Amino acid sequence: MNSDLSIALDIMGGDRGPEVVFLAANNILKKYNTVHLTLVGLPEALQNIDSSMKGKYRDRISFIEATEVVSMNDNPLEVIRKKKKSSLRLAIEEVKYKRAHACVSSGNTGALMATAKFLLGTIPGVDRPAIISAMPAVNGPVFMLDLGANVDTTPNNLLQFAIMGSIVSKDIMGIESPKIGLLNIGKEEIKGNSLVKDTSKLLSDSNLNYIGFVEGSDIFQNVADVVVTDGFVGNIALKSIEGVASLITYYVKQEFNLNLFRKIQSLLANSSIRGIKKRLDSRRYNGATFVGLNGIVVKSHGHSDSLAFESAIDIAVIEARKDLTSEIKNYIEGL
Amino acid sequence: MNSDLSIALDIMGGDRGPEVVFLAANNILKKYNTVHLTLVGLPEALQNIDSSMKGKYRDRISFIEATEVVSMNDNPLEVIRKKKKSSLRLAIEEVKYKRAHACVSSGNTGALMATAKFLLGTIPGVDRPAIISAMPAVNGPVFMLDLGANVDTTPNNLLQFAIMGSIVSKDIMGIESPKIGLLNIGKEEIKGNSLVKDTSKLLSDSNLNYIGFVEGSDIFQNVADVVVTDGFVGNIALKSIEGVASLITYYVKQEFNLNLFRKIQSLLANSSIRGIKKRLDSRRYNGATFVGLNGIVVKSHGHSDSLAFESAIDIAVIEARKDLTSEIKNYIEGL
Numbered sequence: 236m237n238s239d240l241s242i243a244l245d246i247m248g249g250d251r252g253p254e255v256v257f258l259a260a261n262n263i264l265k266k267y268n269t270v271h272l273t274l275v276g277l278p279e280a281l282q283n284i285d286s287s288m289k290g291k292y293r294d295r296i297s298f299i300e301a302t303e304v305v306s307m308n309d310n311p312l313e314v315i316r317k318k319k320k321s322s323l324r325l326a327i328e329e330v331k332y333k334r335a336h337a338c339v340s341s342g343n344t345g346a347l348m349a350t351a352k353f354l355l356g357t358i359p360g361v362d363r364p365a366i367i368s369a370m371p372a373v374n375g376p377v378f379m380l381d382l383g384a385n386v387d388t389t390p391n392n393l394l395q396f397a398i399m400g401s402i403v404s405k406d407i408m409g410i411e412s413p414k415i416g417l418l419n420i421g422k423e424e425i426k427g428n429s430l431v432k433d434t435s436k437l438l439s440d441s442n443l444n445y446i447g448f449v450e451g452s453d454i455f456q457n458v459a460d461v462v463v464t465d466g467f468v469g470n471i472a473l474k475s476i477e478g479v480a481s482l483i484t485y486y487v488k489q490e491f492n493l494n495l496f497r498k499i500q501s502l503l504a505n506s507s508i509r510g511i512k513k514r515l516d517s518r519r520y521n522g523a524t525f526v527g528l529n530g531i532v533v534k535s536h537g538h539s540d541s542l543a544f545e546s547a548i549d550i551a552v553i554e555a556r557k558d559l560t561s562e563i564k565n566y567i568e569g570l
Numbered sequence: 571m572n573s574d575l576s577i578a579l580d581i582m583g584g585d586r587g588p589e590v591v592f593l594a595a596n597n598i599l600k601k602y603n604t605v606h607l608t609l610v611g612l613p614e615a616l617q618n619i620d621s622s623m624k625g626k627y628r629d630r631i632s633f634i635e636a637t638e639v640v641s642m643n644d645n646p647l648e649v650i651r652k653k654k655k656s657s658l659r660l661a662i663e664e665v666k667y668k669r670a671h672a673c674v675s676s677g678n679t680g681a682l683m684a685t686a687k688f689l690l691g692t693i694p695g696v697d698r699p700a701i702i703s704a705m706p707a708v709n710g711p712v713f714m715l716d717l718g719a720n721v722d723t724t725p726n727n728l729l730q731f732a733i734m735g736s737i738v739s740k741d742i743m744g745i746e747s748p749k750i751g752l753l754n755i756g757k758e759e760i761k762g763n764s765l766v767k768d769t770s771k772l773l774s775d776s777n778l779n780y781i782g783f784v785e786g787s788d789i790f791q792n793v794a795d796v797v798v799t800d801g802f803v804g805n806i807a808l809k810s811i812e813g814v815a816s817l818i819t820y821y822v823k824q825e826f827n828l829n830l831f832r833k834i835q836s837l838l839a840n841s842s843i844r845g846i847k848k849r850l851d852s853r854r855y856n857g858a859t860f861v862g863l864n865g866i867v868v869k870s871h872g873h874s875d876s877l878a879f880e881s882a883i884d885i886a887v888i889e890a891r892k893d894l895t896s897e898i899k900n901y902i903e904g905l
Contacts, residue, residue, distance in 0.1 A: 373817060383755050386763040420718050420805040428721040428802050451809025455817040467763050468803055470755040474786025475807045476814045482708060482790040483818050483850060490845040497842050504839035507832050510825040515818060 238271035238295050240336050242551050243329035246276035247304045247322040248342030249539050253280040256341075257288070258541035263548050264292045270552060273335055275299040275326045301325050305342050307537065311349035323347060327354050330530040336555035337531035339522075339547050341539050347532065348384055348525060355530040358560065360567035363388070364527035365396045365466070366534065367403050369520050370476070372455045378404045378413075379454065379462040382523060383470030390434040393417070393463055394441060399526040399563055400461035401443055406557040407550070408460065416449030416459025418468060423448075430465065438463075480515060487511070522547030524554060526563065531555055573606035573630050575671050577886050578664035581611035582639045582657040583677030584874050588615040591676075592623070593876035598883045599627045605887060608670055610634040610661045636660050640677050642872065646684035658682060662689050665865040671890035672866035674857075674882050676874050682867065683719055683860060690865040693895065695902035698723070699862035700731045700801070701869065702738055704855050705811070707790045713739045713748075714789065714797040717858060718805030725769040728752070728798055729776060734861040734898055735796035736778055741892040742885070743795065751784030751794025753803060758783075765800065773798075815850060822846070857882030859889060861898065866890055 244260060246253040253276055260272050272292075274281060278300045289296065301322035305314050318324060323342045329335035331354045340347050348364070357364055367380035380400050385392065397415050404413035417435055419427040424435075426448065438445040449458050451472060464472070491501035491508070501508060513519075517536075521543035525532040531554050535547035579595060581588040588611055595607050607627075609616060613635045624631065636657035640649050653659060658677045664670035666689045675682050683699070692699055702715035715735050720727065732750045739748035752770055754762040759770075761783065773780040784793050786807060799807070826836035826843070836843060848854075852871075856878035860867040866889050870882035 371814075371817065373820060386755065386761075418806060420721065420802055420809075426721075451806045451811075452813030452816070454810060455813040464806075467755055468806055471753060471786045471799075471803055472806055472810045474755075475789060476786075476810050478787030478790040479706075479811045479814055480818065481787070482706060483815065485708060486849045487846055490842045490849070491839075493842075493845070497845075500839040500842045504826075504835040504842070507825045507828075507835045507839070510828070510832075511822055514821045514825070 239269045240552065240555055241271040241273060241334065242548060242555065243273040243275055243326040243335035243338040244548070245322045245326040245338065245340035245342055246274050246280060247301070248340040248537070249535065249544070250537050251540060253283065255539060255541045255544055257284050259544035259548060260296070261285070261288050262541070262545050263552070264295055267552060271295045271297070273297050273299060273329055275301055275322045275329070277301055277304065277322070299325050299329070305346050307343050309343055309346055311345040314343070314346040315350055315353050324350050324354070327351050327532060330532065331355055337533060337551035339533045339535055339544070339551050341535040341537050341544065344383070344534055347534055351525055351528055351530070351532045355528045355532070357527050358529055358564050358567060360570070361395055361527040361563070363392050363395070364525050365399065366523050367400055367526050368523035369407070370454055371520060372457045374457045376408065376520065377454055377457060377460060377462060379464070379469060379473070380526070381464065381466040381469050382473050383466045384525070385466040388430065388465035390430065390437050393430070393434040393465065394437045395527065397438055397441070397443055397445070397461065397463045398566060400463060402559065402562050402566060403524065403526060404460045406559060406562070407553055410460050412444040413460035415443050415445045415461050415463060416447065416453065418462050418464035419448035419450065421448065421450065477517065480517065484515065518543035519546055522550035524550060529560060531559055574604045575887065575890055576606040576608060576669065577883060577890065578608040578610055578661040578670035578673040579883070580657045580661040580673065580675035580677055581609050581615055582636065583675040583872070584870065584879070585872050586875060588618065590874060590876045590879050592619050594879035594883060595631070596620070596623050597876070597880050598887070599630055602887060606630045606632070608632050608634060608664055610636055610657045610664070612636055612639065612657070634660050634664070640681050642678050644678055644681055646680040649678070649681040650685055650688050659685050659689070662686050662867060665867065666690055672868060672886040674868045674870055674879070674886050676870040676872050676879065679718070679869055682869055686860055686863055686865070686867045690863045690867070692862050693864055693899050693902060695905070696730055696862040696898070698727050698730070699860050700734065701858050702735055702861050703858035704742070705789055706855060707792045709792040711743065711855065712789055712792060712795060712797060714799070714804060714808070715861070716799065716801040716804050717808050718801045719860070720801040723765065723800035725765065725772050728765070728769040728800065729772045730862070732773055732776070732778055732780070732796065732798045733901060735798060737894065737897050737901060738859065738861060739795045741894060741897070742888055745795050747779040748795035749781045750778050750796050750798060751781055751788065753797050753799035754783035754785065756783065756785065812852065815852065819850065853878035854881055857885035859885060864895060866894055
């Protein structure tokens with residue numbers, strides 16, 4: 236097998252069906268010629284893969300048949316107990332048994348996190364895994380965590396999130412010493428709740444490049460390279476950001492469709508509008524990594540189309556090449 | 571004096587100087603012909619008011635001279651102790667001594683809240699005042715609170731915020747029984763931290779039209795008329811929303827200024843672009859009310875221009891006409 240890196244893909248997880256994963260897989264196999272992909276899904280879904288793609292990449296593609304699928308409404312603990320042959324679980328098992336360097340799924344976030352935690356376990360010295368993703372900003376992506384893995388968080392958890400975020404930023408953005416900001420309601424030391432005040436002390440005493448408190452609006456101005464917060468605040472901020480971005484897209488569409496004159500304007504302004512759309516394209520930011528586990532698990536958005544799923548696989552490829560898990564392990568051991 | 575309603579304006583609070591307040595005041599006096607305005611500021615600032623405006627509205631405008639100004643960096647407690655003749659404080663005193671029905675300031679939020687709390691006190695039965703403001707949504711504004719007055723909040727505080735938010739929504743939007751949503755990281759009952767879980771029980775047992783948990787993205791879809799959250803989360807969500815909206819505006823400008831061809835496109839698409847700008851115009855949403863105090867205090871954004879400041883005065887006028895303070899008092903007494 237002429238491949239150095241293997242990624243397992245759960246083809247059953249997303250709203251848009253396995254076709255999206257097949258298209259993304261095809262692009263990935265074309266783009267990276269030493270990457271191997273393992274597609275995990277129900278037999279009837281797997282058989283729909285394009286036969287020319289299957290033939291063309293036969294050396295770098297393999298298949299695992301699952302007997303069941305995790306739905307968006309499944310309870311995470313029930314999934315662990317009962318859905319042992321689901322595509323979601325079998326994809327993670329590929330990572331657990333070192334047959335894959337990472338896995339990607341668009342499935343139920345809670346079930347994916349619970350199963351990954353159960354099968355892979357957390358890195359020694361890491362108390363809680365977290366969810367990290369890139370956010371758009373003026374001068375390029377900023378990483379933010381935790382985006383919803385934990386609702387009750389201690390200062391020490393947040394310190395560990397900062398460490399892991401720093402490593403992810405270094406790996407993906409190539410920043411030597413990423414600036415760490417702690418999300419708060421003001422920059423002044425007296426501001427905030429006891430969680431952020433206590434965490435700020437820990438971060439100041441750490442070896443990280445801690446720059447202090449940052450506010451919600453600072454995320455998009457590259458004030459920090461990594462923004463650290465607890466999962467409750469992080470998830471609400473993330474969804475508020477997604478929500479307002481959709482609202483604005485809706486406004487833009489409405490204004491350009493108000494009447495015939497406006498429709499003509501939109502044709503004339505086509506290249507600018509496409510440029511704006513491209514910049515606002517959340518698909519380019521798809522792919523949230525579960526950090527702190529003994530293995531790389533990337534969560535793709537449930538509504539992902541093929542471009543979005545491809546972005547998530549890209550993240551998995553970069554993190555696997557950098558061996559993110561070992562990097563975090565080594566850093567924590569060295570403390 | 572042929573006026574039935576008086577509003578005190580701190581002319582010194584904003585970044586853009588008293589001129590902005592004068593322009594807004596002029597529009598307000600023109601728009602509402604029974605509203606009286608009291609302008610509070612340093613003598614040298616007050617004397618710059620346009621003399622024709624002063625003449626035209628002489629029956630509905632009065633002036634109070636302050637001897638000092640509260641800066642953005644002043645510590646709130648120091649302001650209470652030492653800046654007793656500041657424009658910020660004298661404007662609130664107009665409300666305290668019933669010479670004005672409401673006041674508006676673009677000044678230091680912390681100092682404004684602390685001084686208002688100190689001078690006016692909270693309504694009996696309200697433990698903590700909160701900050702409420704309108705947010706843009708697909709089918710018209712949604713109100714959200716607390717936007718940053720409190721960092722440590724109990725379920726009972728959040729119940730009180732919900733009551734006050736419901737009254738503000740009824741007054742300003744004319745909705746008979748506003749839908750109340752509690753901001754959380756998912757809609758399912760098992761989701762969230764103990765604060766939201768306990769609050770949800772209280773809200774279910776209340777007389778409010780409580781619809782359950784809402785997520786960050788739901789704010790912009792009018793899922794609820796009032797979104798309730800603690801001040802830490804609310805402030806971070808608010809600033810994240812403002813931040814991403816600015817980022818998108820920046821993208822739009824950049825795309826239409828990329829080259830000469832794009833600039834021509836932007837001229838051709840002028841009316842659509844203006845329409846989009848208007849819809850995204852945060853100035854139309856300016857004006858956050860401090861609810862739960864014995865008097866109406868409206869905080870205008872520090873960067874407010876005259877249109878934004880005018881929106882904040884509009885909010886004060888509506889709330890004063892509805893006698894918001896008595897409405898909240900009566901509701902709480904009736905519990």
